[in-house]
Amino acid sequence: MALNTLDSGTKNLGNAPKLKSRSNYGRNADGSRPTAVSAWISRLVMLVVLVLFSLPVYWMIISALKTPEELAQFPPTLFPTELRWENFSDAVTVMPFWTFFRNSAIITISVVVFSVISNFIVAYGFACIEWPGRNKVFFIVLATLFLPFPVTLIPMFDMWAGLGFVNTWVPLIAPALFAGGFFTFLLRQFMLQTPRDMLDAARVDGASEWSIAWRIVFPTARPAVTVIAIFAAVGTWNDFMGPLIYLQDEDKQTLSIGMEVFRSVNSQDVQFNLLMAASFLVLLPLVILFFIFQRYFVSGITLGGFK
Amino acid sequence: MSASNAVAADTPRTGTSGSAADLTARSGPGARDGTTGGRSGKRKLTGREKRNLRVGLLFISPWIIGVAVFVVYPLVYSFVISLTQYSGMQSPTFIGFQNYIAAFVDPLLHTAVGNTVYYMLLAVPIGLVVALLLALAMNRNVREVALYRTLLYLPSLIPMFALSFIFIVFVNPQYGIVNQFLGLFGMPATNLLGDPRYAKIVMIVMAQLGAGNAALIYLAGLRNIPETLYEAARIDGASRFRQFFAITVPLLTPTILFNLITGVSGAMMVFTEAFIMTDGGPDNSTLFYMLYLWRNAFSYGQLGFASALAVLLFLFGMLLAGLIYWLSRRFVNYDVSAG
Numbered sequence: 001m002a003l004n005t006l007d008s009g010t011k012n013l014g015n016a017p018k019l020k021s022r023s024n025y026g027r028n029a030d031g032s033r034p035t036a037v038s039a040w041i042s043r044l045v046m047l048v049v050l051v052l053f054s055l056p057v058y059w060m061i062i063s064a065l066k067t068p069e070e071l072a073q074f075p076p077t078l079f080p081t082e083l084r085w086e087n088f089s090d091a092v093t094v095m096p097f098w099t100f101f102r103n104s105a106i107i108t109i110s111v112v113v114f115s116v117i118s119n120f121i122v123a124y125g126f127a128c129i130e131w132p133g134r135n136k137v138f139f140i141v142l143a144t145l146f147l148p149f150p151v152t153l154i155p156m157f158d159m160w161a162g163l164g165f166v167n168t169w170v171p172l173i174a175p176a177l178f179a180g181g182f183f184t185f186l187l188r189q190f191m192l193q194t195p196r197d198m199l200d201a202a203r204v205d206g207a208s209e210w211s212i213a214w215r216i217v218f219p220t221a222r223p224a225v226t227v228i229a230i231f232a233a234v235g236t237w238n239d240f241m242g243p244l245i246y247l248q249d250e251d252k253q254t255l256s257i258g259m260e261v262f263r264s265v266n267s268q269d270v271q272f273n274l275l276m277a278a279s280f281l282v283l284l285p286l287v288i289l290f291f292i293f294q295r296y297f298v299s300g301i302t303l304g305g306f307k
Numbered sequence: 308m309s310a311s312n313a314v315a316a317d318t319p320r321t322g323t324s325g326s327a328a329d330l331t332a333r334s335g336p337g338a339r340d341g342t343t344g345g346r347s348g349k350r351k352l353t354g355r356e357k358r359n360l361r362v363g364l365l366f367i368s369p370w371i372i373g374v375a376v377f378v379v380y381p382l383v384y385s386f387v388i389s390l391t392q393y394s395g396m397q398s399p400t401f402i403g404f405q406n407y408i409a410a411f412v413d414p415l416l417h418t419a420v421g422n423t424v425y426y427m428l429l430a431v432p433i434g435l436v437v438a439l440l441l442a443l444a445m446n447r448n449v450r451e452v453a454l455y456r457t458l459l460y461l462p463s464l465i466p467m468f469a470l471s472f473i474f475i476v477f478v479n480p481q482y483g484i485v486n487q488f489l490g491l492f493g494m495p496a497t498n499l500l501g502d503p504r505y506a507k508i509v510m511i512v513m514a515q516l517g518a519g520n521a522a523l524i525y526l527a528g529l530r531n532i533p534e535t536l537y538e539a540a541r542i543d544g545a546s547r548f549r550q551f552f553a554i555t556v557p558l559l560t561p562t563i564l565f566n567l568i569t570g571v572s573g574a575m576m577v578f579t580e581a582f583i584m585t586d587g588g589p590d591n592s593t594l595f596y597m598l599y600l601w602r603n604a605f606s607y608g609q610l611g612f613a614s615a616l617a618v619l620l621f622l623f624g625m626l627l628a629g630l631i632y633w634l635s636r637r638f639v640n641y642d643v644s645a646g
Contacts, residue, residue, distance in 0.1 A: 038547075042447035046455040049441060053462045053516055059484060060473045075487055118369045125366025131359040132352060141370070144378055146628055150576060150597060151621040152381035154388065154604055154614050158395070159380075178373025209362050238466035240579045245605065256468045260583055263472070272476050279469040286464045294457060301523040 064088070064276035071273050084273070091277035099251060100258035101281075107172050107254060108236040114176035115183060115232040116225055122179040123187035124213045128199055138188070144181055157245060171246045172239070176232070183228040186300070190224035191217060227300030230293050234286060255282050385621075389614035399611065406615035416616070418591050419599040422507065426595065427574040430511045434570050435563065438518045442525030460519035471583040474513050475500070500585055503592035510580050510593065521566045528562030529555070560639040568631055575624060596620060 063071060067084045070077060092098060125131075126138055160171040194217055202212045218225070243254040253261065259278055263270050290297060352360065364371070389406055391399035410416055445456055465473070478485045478499045486496045499505040532555065540550050556563075578597040581587060587594035587602075600620070604613035 039447055039449045042444040043449050045440060045444040046452075046459065049437070049444075049518075050455065050458055053459060055484070056470075056473050056477045056513075056516070057462065057465075059477045063476050063482065071482055074481055076482055076484060078484070122367045122370040125363050125370075129359055129363040129366060131363030132356055133360075134363060137367070140374065144374060146572075146624070147378060147382075148572060148576065148621055148624045150600060151385050151617045152377060153600075154610055154617060155381035155384035156377070157604075158384070158388075158610070159376075161395070175373070175377055177369065178377065179370045180373045180377075184370065209366070213366075234464060238468075240466070240468045240582075241601075244582075256466065259472070260468060272479075272482055275472055276476060279472050282469050283465060286466075287461070290461065290464055297460065298456070298523060301520060301527075 060276045060279055063273055064091075064280050066273050068271065068273060087273050087277040088281065090271075091274040091281065094271070094274055095258060095262040095278070096250065097255075097258070097278060097281070100253055100255045103169075103252060104237060104254040104256075107169055108233055110169075110173045111176040111236045112229050112232045114173065115179075116229050118177050118179035119183040119187055119228060120218060120221070120225065121213065123184050123191055124209075124217060126184065127188045127191035128194060128213070128217060129209065141180060141184055145185065153245070160246065166246055167248045167252065168246075169252065172236075172242050183232070186228055187221065187224050191221055194220060223296065223299070226293060226296045230289065230296055231300065233289065237286060382621075385614045385617050388611055389618045391611045393611040393614075394608040395610050396608070402611070406612045407619070409612060410615055410619060415591070415594070416596075416599060419594050419596045422592065422594055423575065423577065423596040426507055426511060426577055427571060429508075430514050430574050430577075431567070431570040433511065434515060434518060434521060435566055437515050438521035438566065439525055439559075439563075441518055441522040442529060445522065445526055446529045456523075460523065462516040463519035465516065467579040468583055470513060470516065471580045474509065474580075475584055478509055501589050503590045506585050506589060506593045510577070510584070513580065521569070524566060525559065525562055528559050532558045557640045560635070564631065564635045564639050568628065571627060571631070572624065575620065575627075 062078075062080050064087055065083045065085070066077075066080045066087075067082055070080060070082065126134060126141070156171070157166070160166055165171055165174075198216065199212060202216055203209075207215075238256070239254075240256045243257045247253050247257060250258070250261070259275065259282070262278075263275060388399060390401060390403060392402050392405075393399035441459060445452060445459070477483050480486050480496045480498045485499065486494075490496065497505065499509050536554050536558075537550060540554060545553065576597050577595050578601065581593040581595050581598050582601075585593040587598050596616070597620075600613050600616045603609045603616065
């Protein structure tokens with residue numbers, strides 16, 4: 001299945017911008033004019049789902065703005081009568097929020113940088129150099145996509161413990177140095193489209209593979225590189241199990257565990273308004289990232305849609 | 308390097324350097340592979356091929372190391388440790404298949420398997436349908452569709468731990484709105500997360516907020532269906548309903564398969580929400596397989612038993628992937644590609 005469908009993935013790349021194109025504007029995917037009824041049904045479906053999806057988020061935001069008294073009211077109020085903005089400043093002081101935030105940021109940025117570099121190099125080896133046997137080896141990359149991570153959990157923990165790296169960020173960051181899996185797959189798909197003539201011309205001119213990779217291919221692969229950088233960032237920022245297993249000291253902890261510790265320590269009297277304010281602050285960088293790189297989010301996912 | 312040999316079983320077994328004699332010995336597998344121009348039979352690699360092989364392997368060397376350390380080694384290690392009694396403190400003692408036997412008779416594990424299967428059987432099909440519905444709606448170019456796509460995708464970004472906190476408040480009988488709403492239908496205020504009947508349901512509903520990812524993948528699949536097929540169907544007088552089941556669904560099967568596999572593997576490893584929201588309770592009703600595995604490994608210090616659970620999960624995953632693949636050969640349609 002794999003190699004045949006790889007091509008549909010590549011093809012899909014060409015179609016991805018279509019999502020944004022306006023040539024089909026006002027028409028259905030099949031080219032017909034939508035009837036008023038079907039358009040309204042679509043709107044209705046999207047609106048209903050939107051309301052259902054937004055409700056929990058709305059509840060987070062208003063809870064983050066309520067006073068403790070109002071939060072304790074029954075029945076709960078739909079609109080806070082008094083907006084307590086201090087919840088945000090309190091949330092970052094009742095727990096070492098900025099320490100967690102900084103730790104998450106350092107880990108995330110390191111993982112993004114290492115993932116981009118290592119996956120790009122490996123994908124170049126799979127896409128731009130024709131060496132005997134490379135397609136067979138690439139099958140192994142595809143096979144590793146299906147490996148459930150729990151089976152690696154305990155051996156990895158034992159390994160990092162043996163090397164003395166538990167309670168450091170090394171186990172969370174180091175794997176990004178070694179590429180592989182989905183990111184390599186995505187980048188390779190994209191880089192296969194690099195015109196061979198261009199590569200050969202550079203080789204004839206005596207450029208080394210290394211400089212071809214970074215000076216010619218890397219700039220053209222920028223959309224795909226952006227996509228994997230975003231995915232790596234979101235995945236690392238949202239990671240729960242990794243920090244849960246490897247980090248113990250509070251001053252090394254990430255947001256995901258830090259906030260959970262804050263909640264469970266105060267489990268008798270959790271200040272939910274502060275917890276919601278903190279949750280909002282956790283979300284904020286991702287939302288900003290999303291709005292900056294929106295079209296990459298969409299194209300990246302549609303790119304990955306066909307394996 | 309033994310590990311990388313094991314991985315690259317039918318690939319040129321070489322490091323990044325080697326003498327010409329080595330290359331001659333290895334030319335067999337490389338040549339049979341036929342990727343360099345289809346010339347078959349045993350032959351020596353040309354100078355250029357040798358160079359490419361060397362450089363190519365050099366470029367993928369980070370991956371080779373990674374796959375050895377992070378895939379092959381853990382797989383072998385997991386299996387070996389699963390045959391021992393091992394707490395992480397003392398050295399492992401070999402006990403054969405006792406961990407596996409213990410797993411099969413462990414009533415808590417039965418509960419965990421039951422919970423996980425329950426979650427999977429509900430969350431995966433619901434997820435597939437919700438995402439497909441969204442994608443079909445998004446595929447109609449109503450004027451403000453880009454806005455909907457953006458807003459509907461956004462919740463997929465919420466980290467599971469944050470979403471868990473949000474839902475703790477959202478369904479809280481005192482602070483939440485959900486009970487208010489259910490009250491309209493005459494349901495008494497219940498602590499949904501504290502009731503074994505509802506705790507799993509809350510998590511299944513919560514998982515739907517991530518539907519944006521799958522919906523975008525469906526959307527890409529829908530865009531890849533050739534428009535000519537619909538035109539032909541319309542000329543033949545096929546109804547919209549008929550078009551959906553005769554064209555859209557069959558041509559979307561590869562995408563459905565992809566979303567099915569992602570959904571199933573995600574459901575197999577459901578963990579964070581149960582860890583944060585209920586800690587497996589109430590009455591073990593959200594004790595999922597992954598949570599039980601995690602507890603055995605990191606709370607009870609039974610690394611051998613936990614490894615056995617990991618190996619079983621791995622085997623089950625492979626079995627399921629095989630089954631899905633087998634089904635796909637019967638139902639998935641790769642005949643018509645886009646364009």
